[in-house]
Structures are given as C-alpha cells and as structure tokens.
Amino acid sequence: MSTIMHRAIGAPLNRLDGPQKVTGTAKYAFEHAVELHPAYVFPLQSTIANGHITGIDISAATAEPGVLAVLTHTNAPKLVPSFLTELAILQSDEVAYRGQIIGGVIAETLEIARHAASLVQVDYEEHVHDVKLRVDRDDLRPPEASEYLRTPHADVQADQRDIDAALASAAITLDATYTTAIYYHNPMEPHANIAIWTDEELTLYCGSQGVSMTQSLLAPLFGLDPQRVHVISPHVGGGFGSKALPHADMVLTVMAAQLVASRPVKLALTRQQMFSLVGYRSPTIQRIRLGANVNGQLTAIEHDAIEQSAKIMDFPENSTRSTRAMYAAPKQRTTQWLASLDVPVPTIMRGPGETPGMFALESAMDEMAIACGLDPIEFRIRNEPDVEPASGLPYSSRHLVTCLREGARRFGWDSRDSTPRARHERGWLVGTGVAASIYPMFRFPGNFATIRVSPEERYTVLIGAADIGTGTWTTLTQIAADALEVPIEHVDLQIGDSALPPASGAGGSSGTISWGSAIVEAAGKLRALLASNSSRVVPAEGLEVTGEIPNTSYQQHFAMYSFGAQFAEVWVHEQTGEVRVPRLLGMFDVGRIINPKTARSQLLGGMTMGLSMALHEQGVLDPRFGHVVNHDFAEYHIATNADVGSVEVHWLDQEDLYFNPMGAKGIGEVGIVGTAAAIANAVYHATSIRVRDLPITLDKLLPKISPG
Numbered sequence: 001m002s003t004i005m006h007r008a009i010g011a012p013l014n015r016l017d018g019p020q021k022v023t024g025t026a027k028y029a030f031e032h033a034v035e036l037h038p039a040y041v042f043p044l045q046s047t048i049a050n051g052h053i054t055g056i057d058i059s060a061a062t063a064e065p066g067v068l069a070v071l072t073h074t075n076a077p078k079l080v081p082s083f084l085t086e087l088a089i090l091q092s093d094e095v096a097y098r099g100q101i102i103g104g105v106i107a108e109t110l111e112i113a114r115h116a117a118s119l120v121q122v123d124y125e126e127h128v129h130d131v132k133l134r135v136d137r138d139d140l141r142p143p144e145a146s147e148y149l150r151t152p153h154a155d156v157q158a159d160q161r162d163i164d165a166a167l168a169s170a171a172i173t174l175d176a177t178y179t180t181a182i183y184y185h186n187p188m189e190p191h192a193n194i195a196i197w198t199d200e201e202l203t204l205y206c207g208s209q210g211v212s213m214t215q216s217l218l219a220p221l222f223g224l225d226p227q228r229v230h231v232i233s234p235h236v237g238g239g240f241g242s243k244a245l246p247h248a249d250m251v252l253t254v255m256a257a258q259l260v261a262s263r264p265v266k267l268a269l270t271r272q273q274m275f276s277l278v279g280y281r282s283p284t285i286q287r288i289r290l291g292a293n294v295n296g297q298l299t300a301i302e303h304d305a306i307e308q309s310a311k312i313m314d315f316p317e318n319s320t321r322s323t324r325a326m327y328a329a330p331k332q333r334t335t336q337w338l339a340s341l342d343v344p345v346p347t348i349m350r351g352p353g354e355t356p357g358m359f360a361l362e363s364a365m366d367e368m369a370i371a372c373g374l375d376p377i378e379f380r381i382r383n384e385p386d387v388e389p390a391s392g393l394p395y396s397s398r399h400l401v402t403c404l405r406e407g408a409r410r411f412g413w414d415s416r417d418s419t420p421r422a423r424h425e426r427g428w429l430v431g432t433g434v435a436a437s438i439y440p441m442f443r444f445p446g447n448f449a450t451i452r453v454s455p456e457e458r459y460t461v462l463i464g465a466a467d468i469g470t471g472t473w474t475t476l477t478q479i480a481a482d483a484l485e486v487p488i489e490h491v492d493l494q495i496g497d498s499a500l501p502p503a504s505g506a507g508g509s510s511g512t513i514s515w516g517s518a519i520v521e522a523a524g525k526l527r528a529l530l531a532s533n534s535s536r537v538v539p540a541e542g543l544e545v546t547g548e549i550p551n552t553s554y555q556q557h558f559a560m561y562s563f564g565a566q567f568a569e570v571w572v573h574e575q576t577g578e579v580r581v582p583r584l585l586g587m588f589d590v591g592r593i594i595n596p597k598t599a600r601s602q603l604l605g606g607m608t609m610g611l612s613m614a615l616h617e618q619g620v621l622d623p624r625f626g627h628v629v630n631h632d633f634a635e636y637h638i639a640t641n642a643d644v645g646s647v648e649v650h651w652l653d654q655e656d657l658y659f660n661p662m663g664a665k666g667i668g669e670v671g672i673v674g675t676a677a678a679i680a681n682a683v684y685h686a687t688s689i690r691v692r693d694l695p696i697t698l699d700k701l702l703p704k705i706s707p708g
Ligand code: MOS
Pocket: 209, 239, 240, 241, 242, 244, 348, 349, 350, 351, 352, 506, 507, 508, 509
C-alpha cells in the first residue's frame, strides 16, 4: 500500500456542513420536504413484560376524526424472518418485553395519532417475567457467535486449572467484582423516519449510521430487492450505536406507509420511547482476578463478565475482549456469560465491550498497583507486552507507554503523593487517577467510492458514507483532496444516500479509515487514467472511476488498536460526598489526525461521555414491571456543562502505516474507554474509598467518608 501526500490532511478545517447546520438548512430525518400531505404514525407499546395480547379494542381510536388506520398484529403486513428478530414486530400476539411495539395509530397529525393511541384498549394474558441480571443465576450461558455483530465466543486461553494454579502461587493477588449500569445512547436527535411506499420503491428518510447497511438489512424484511429501497440520511444528530442497526421504529414506519400506499408517513420517537426501542448497553457484572510476583509483574489475569441479552435476540456486550490485548502475563483467561431476559434488545454503544470492560480492568490494575506498592503508571509499564497476548501478533503500532509518560508530564503526575486521602482543600478531598484506553481498529470491506472529474476540473466524490456529527463531510473531502492532489475547493463530496456507491457504516471507529481507503483507491485510478492520457485533458463528458477498498491481509499479521492514557483530578466533598471532576486529560495514540478540530471533538466527547458514565448515568430498572423507570432527561442524568471542567485532549504525532494510506487510526470510541476508571481511581486516591459499582454517586461514599 502506498501512502499519500498530506496537505489538506492535518489542517484544522471548520466543518464544511457547519453553515448549513447553524442556519437550519441541514435536513435531519424528520425535516425532509415530501410531496403530498404526510400522515403520522404513533407507536402503541406493551405495558407488560411477558405474555400475550388477548384483545385490542381500537373502536374509540378509529372514531377520532383524523385517524386513518390502526395497525396491530391482526392486520399488519407479514414480514420475512430476519436474523434481527427484534424487527419482527406485529407478527403475533406475543409480548417479549415491556415497551415493545404492539401497534401504531396512523392519523392526519402527530397530535391526533398520539391522542388516539391513548384510546386503544389492550388486554393481556400476563406471564411471570424475568428481568434481573444476577451473578447467581443458574441459566448463564456463553453467547451465540455472530460475526455480523462482531461478538466472538467466550475466549479461553489458559484453562481454569492453570489460572487457579498461577493465582495460588502468586506473591500478590487481587479478586474483585465490578459492575456497570444500563446506559442509553440518547443522541440529541431522537430517532425519526419518513417512509414512502410506492409500486416502484420504498423511500426511507432516517437517521442512519450507514445507509447501505440500513438498505440491505431492511429490504429483505419486506421481500424487496435492496435496489428498490432508497435510504436517505445526509445529516444525523448523533448516533453512538443506536442508529447503526435498524430498530423496530423503522419497521413500523414502513408498515404504516404500506397501509396508506403512496402517502408519506412520518414517525418521531419521543425521548421516553427511545428507552425501550432503540437499544442500550447491557449492565455488566465483572470479576477480575490478578496475580503478580514481588517485582510487580503480572503472572495471571482472569476476567469473567456477565451481561444480559434479550430473549428475542442475542446481543453480547463482549466486555472481556480488550483484556486479551492489554497486558503481559503468562496465564490469561477471559470468559463471557449471558442471561436471556424479558427485556429490550441491547445493542452496540460507543466502545461496545471495551467501555465497561476497561472500567473493570483498569480499576483492578489500580488496586493491584497499590497492592504491589507501585505507582500505577510504573505498574502498567512493567506489564507492557511485546506482542498481543491473545494472538501473539505484533502490534501495528502501540505507544501506550509514551501516552502514559507524556500524559503524566502534561498532567503534573510527578508531584503526586501516592498516599490516599492526603490532600485536603477547603473541605474537599482531592485525588488524581490514571487509566489506559484501547479500542480495536476495524476496516470493513464492501466500500466503494466513485470520483467524477469534469473538464473544469471539479471532482465529485460519491460514497454512501455517514456523518453522525463526527465530521465526515469535512474529513473525507480532505482525504480526497490529498489523494487527488488538488485543493479542497475543487472537491464536492456526496454522502448519506444509498443511491451512492455502497459503503460500510459509521461504527467501530472505522468510518474515516474505511471510506477514506476507498477514496484513495479511486483517486489513484483516476490519476493513473489522466496520466495515461498524453494530452492530460478531461473529455467534455468528464471521466469517472470507482475504487474499492483494497483487500489486504494486514489483520492477519498485526494486532491493530488505538490506545490512550487518561488522567483525572477529582474533588470529593468531605461532608456531602459530592464528586466534582475539575480536570481530565487524555493523551492518545490514534495515528495520523485528519482534522485536529473535528478529532479533538471526538476525543473530548468520548471523555465527557466517560465522565457521565462514571458519575451520573444509570438506567434504573423496576423489576416489578420490567422497565427502566427513569426514562427521560429529568431523571436519567447526563453530564452537562456544569458537570464538566477542563478536558484536555492531546495526541502523539505518530502514524500507523500498516492499516490505511492515510496513516490514521480510529478516534470515535477510544476517548470513552478508560475515563470512568481514571475517575474511580482518583476517587480512591482522594478518599481511600474504592467504588467498584458505577455510577459513583454520593450514597456509595457517604457512609465511609467521615473520619469520625
Ligand atoms: Mo459505534 S457503538 O460502533 O456505532
């Protein structure tokens, strides 16, 4: 693979779509102008967690002026079964979780639809439900393998006897259990769709992390050739994984559109509805056992994770994956266990697996460093591996130690007194903590980019990529300009439409790398074509080439990850237990940065989301009814401006040349990984209280905080 010149790449360009966004002309899913007066569909949701519907009385709803139809399992179109069983709504009278879509009211306005939905009477036969994840369940099982969801089987390296023996003979050991809460993506733009069903095709406006993926997963459900499904999603108000795989709201919108043929149907989920319909991150219960010798070298690492999944569809969070890539220890073992519950289907959420997994591992590393009498940075450096422990492969690049050292220098780590609860400031206990970050690099196949050049030397770059707020409109333009060796003003990018060449989704921090690689291929072809033309003149009709992401085997030869070191300063009030985080600092090893401005936003946003996870976010399940009760922004607290202090983002000036011609690594997710552990470790340093159960709320500190 050859590399490309870097001129536009590395420039801190403002977002090219910024003016459209701030003037309100950037169209989000619900805002697209459609021909014909649209109809609106409002979902009906189950009020039991397990059982079946015995009767639905829609008479009062249909009597309302303006109601067009009521969809239920008795009149809904039949769907073709899909592996995404979550999407099979209204196919029977069964109810699999509370909040499941059991119908929809279609009306002339959203208000009429919503009101009429409240008039529908549903009778159920209710069965006992099972919604509580517990460590002592007797039905825990390894996940089903699903390549599509990139969730391999529980991975066992050392067998249990070897691990037990290594731990038994270790000079220093740790055995601790960490838990994380239910988290919701909560993008600022709630999920919304417009569907238009005609004899020729289905048009769907939606918020999508990948239009090609939405097209190929939705089309077969309705027995359609993907070519007859047109997905349009030029701007997306945040995703974090909830807009990656399609969810039931899309299916309901399309079914409603089938019913009122040719007329557009709009659906906008309320914030509350999003807490049961568009996925979430599973809670986790994670046990970590570590053994070390007297020199602070790990001899054994064991990480067992328990997560929940839904009865109707398997989705494992994969919390132990990152542990297999982190530290040198001759004996390592990770396992993963799932309980299938009567709950909504979990899905990928920013740093799926790594985010809860690294809270556990990096908390345990802090505890073990203290047990070994070592500074936590020194302890990590002593356990730095030469090759990836799980695979034995060399890393394509791993500068974690440099991140730790350079981050420590910038943070002022060296002046730290390692004694916990040593620093008091005006009634506050002050502490600092550190944790490592990791996120794997993915480059997905099936990426095609087309470039057209006109005689006026304007270059149109077409690819079905997505900008979910990350900056794709800008960064892909920068990559194309450098690959074509033209100024960025000559490049017109088109993304977010399934009529464009197919592309993978904005997921797994893979977008810029995958789409950019296809664009570099296309640009190389175009330049070769122009060079072969001795007059070097573009014909009047223009020229067009298509490049495909090259099929390289680097993944088989290298372990590929982004890394980072996160530092936190925490203040805990001695009387109230209130926790404040005035300072976060992240030092990242993320390859070449395409655009420092949008990259900084990605990492800063990730760290802020990590802070939110550490201190605030938790879905509170009511086991009596089977739903999360704090399903709104009043009670599901997300860190706001007032909760966030200084967040410093830095990266090493490095490139990873094995993975893609830009030298880039993924940046969308690594920023959230490790932040919560850095904060928990700082809370321990401030207070001598180890909180292993997120979020770190004051009720977990107060009973132990007063010296007297
Ligand atoms: Mo991201 S959770 O891989 O959409």
